[in-house]
Amino acid sequence: MKKVLVLDFGGQYNLLVARRIRECGVYCEIKPYHISMEKVRDFAPDAMVFTGGPATVFAPNAPMVDPAIFHMGVPVLGICYGLQLMMHLMGGRCCAAETREYGKTELTHTGDSPLFDGIEKTAIYWMSHGVEVESIAPGFRVIATTAGCAHAAVECAEQKLYGVQFHPEVMHTVHGREILQNFLYKICGFKPEWSMADYMEKAVAECRAKIGSGKVLLALSGGVDSAVAAALLQKAVGNQLTCIFVDHGLLRKNEGDDVERVMRDQFHVNMKRINAQERFLSRLAGVTDPERKRKIIGEEFIRVFEEEGRKIGKVDFLAQGTIYPDVVESGFGGESVVIKSHHNVGGLPDCVDFKEIVEPLRRLFKDEVRQLGLELGLPESLVWRQPFPGPGLAIRVIGEVTEEKLAILREADAIFREEMALAGLDRSVNQYFAVLTNLRSVGVMGDERTYDYTLALRAVETQDFMTATWSRLPYDLLDKVSNRIVGEVKHINRICYDVTSKPPATVEWE
Numbered sequence: 001m002k003k004v005l006v007l008d009f010g011g012q013y014n015l016l017v018a019r020r021i022r023e024c025g026v027y028c029e030i031k032p033y034h035i036s037m038e039k040v041r042d043f044a045p046d047a048m049v050f051t052g053g054p055a056t057v058f059a060p061n062a063p064m065v066d067p068a069i070f071h072m073g074v075p076v077l078g079i080c081y082g083l084q085l086m087m088h089l090m091g092g093r094c095c096a097a098e099t100r101e102y103g104k105t106e107l108t109h110t111g112d113s114p115l116f117d118g119i120e121k122t123a124i125y126w127m128s129h130g131v132e133v134e135s136i137a138p139g140f141r142v143i144a145t146t147a148g149c150a151h152a153a154v155e156c157a158e159q160k161l162y163g164v165q166f167h168p169e170v171m172h173t174v175h176g177r178e179i180l181q182n183f184l185y186k187i188c189g190f191k192p193e194w195s196m197a198d199y200m201e202k203a204v205a206e207c208r209a210k211i212g213s214g215k216v217l218l219a220l221s222g223g224v225d226s227a228v229a230a231a232l233l234q235k236a237v238g239n240q241l242t243c244i245f246v247d248h249g250l251l252r253k254n255e256g257d258d259v260e261r262v263m264r265d266q267f268h269v270n271m272k273r274i275n276a277q278e279r280f281l282s283r284l285a286g287v288t289d290p291e292r293k294r295k296i297i298g299e300e301f302i303r304v305f306e307e308e309g310r311k312i313g314k315v316d317f318l319a320q321g322t323i324y325p326d327v328v329e330s331g332f333g334g335e336s337v338v339i340k341s342h343h344n345v346g347g348l349p350d351c352v353d354f355k356e357i358v359e360p361l362r363r364l365f366k367d368e369v370r371q372l373g374l375e376l377g378l379p380e381s382l383v384w385r386q387p388f389p390g391p392g393l394a395i396r397v398i399g400e401v402t403e404e405k406l407a408i409l410r411e412a413d414a415i416f417r418e419e420m421a422l423a424g425l426d427r428s429v430n431q432y433f434a435v436l437t438n439l440r441s442v443g444v445m446g447d448e449r450t451y452d453y454t455l456a457l458r459a460v461e462t463q464d465f466m467t468a469t470w471s472r473l474p475y476d477l478l479d480k481v482s483n484r485i486v487g488e489v490k491h492i493n494r495i496c497y498d499v500t501s502k503p504p505a506t507v508e509w510e
């Protein structure tokens with residue numbers, strides 16, 4: 001399979017560059033800019049893309065590459081810093097721009113470069129730079145300009161070297177996708193052939209080769225990543241895989257049973273479900289501080305896992321559902337630098353006796369993990385599961401967690417989720433759930449006065465969960481959910497909708 005090497009110069013959009021290339025049906029991997037030429041040759045890229053980055057190319061200690069990289073006969077597309085670096089190292093000059101270009105900018109191309117093939121002459125592109133190319137390197141020519149930037153795109157067609165000052169990966173660049181497609185298909189000769197079905201076969205073969213006849217252990221959390229990893233490993237090595245699923249009793253309605261049904265009955269995974277609800281609840285008794293709750297749950301989780309691990313004995317591999325953004329954001333490191341923890345358990349692998357880690361999803365983005373899950377035959381309900389915190393409902397029951405409060409919250413939350421799905425909003429709204437507040441207030445039901453809990457509904461839209469806006473759910477939907485919950489769930493007599501964004505609020509209430 002032909003592949004692209006994305007060299008990362010620290011730009012904020014580096015993951016996006018890789019994502020967009022894969023969206024073109026072309027496989028790529030991101031590596032830090034400082035990898036050795038030997039590693040570049042070992043990777044054997046069919047094309048390279050250099051990302052943007054915050055550095056100034058002519059400053060001391062600016063990120064550099066071996067200039068030999070431009071003479072490997074491999075096409076290169078340099079984006080922003082990538083363009084400046086290409087010019088700087090190949091005999092051109094860069095300088096501080098007189099005016100910093102930032103934001104949507106009109107750009108005009110010359111009409112005779114394959115990079116802009118089929119694209120209207122003038123359109124909006126996304127710019128973000130304070131350095132510009134003052135003079136281009138010998139052998140290059142200018143193929144696009146903006147009012148403030150005389151060298152907005154350059155090419156050396158003979159060596160298939162291209163550089164753009166704008167960001168094709170950003171949505172605001174109207175023809176960004178076509179620019180990348182032109183580079184990949186027309187200039188480099190790629191075809192859109194990276195498909196999840198092929199990838200699945202390849203990943204299965206790789207897992208088989210790595211694991212051989214070894215034993216593998218995986219902690220199932222009920223989340224998407226661990227479920228997909230389990231399904232993939234099961235396909236690869238069958239019952240050499242053992243999954244441990246610790247049910248801490250803090251999952252949503254039917255969640256534990258659903259995971260068990262899918263994994264055991266449909267995928268025939270050798271799965272041990274540990275029903276540890278009582279242990280967790282008794283340790284949480286009387287605890288109201290959110291961080292203390294998290295800590296207790298984390299510790300107890302390790303303890304349960306440790307006990308089970310001891311029963312299983314030595315395993316050859318510990319499997320993890322680490323995904324690509326985890327790997328990239330951790331600064332790449334070696335294999336397995338990131339230990340993905342369930343329930344925020346930092347030290348899970350310490351308590352298991354294993355030789356090596358396997359991470360079958362470490363090259364996939366979240367939406368690719370979902371696609372792989374579907375390809376493997378996992379049900380949509382599991383593949384499209386919304387994010388759910390490790391400490392589960394314990395941080396959605398405000399104050400002390402009791403069996404009674406959990407039962408109330410589970411029913412109310414299930415109604416909210418059911419109605420969101422009926423309204424067709426269950427995928428577009430990124431996270432939505434119910435919170436059982438610790439507040440009681442007076443109500444009236446029939447002829448009787450009640451004194452019961454207030455339930456809060458929360459729904460947010462977000463890209464990365466670092467910031468989020470509250471979702472403008474239709475009033476009719478809120479009305480229906482409210483009526484149903486108050487009518488169907490005992491001990492709730494009042495419903496509030498949370499209309500705060502993050503910041504200043506967080507997504508969760510605790």
Ligand code: XMP
Pocket residue numbers: 294343344387388389390391431465502505506507508509510
């Ligand atoms: P906050 O509340 O921090 O949530 O705005 C952002 C995202 O993180 C999830 N979250 C957690 N996930 N353990 C987890 O595994 C936790 O302790 C935890 N706290 C919050 C939250 O559900 C949201 O998706």
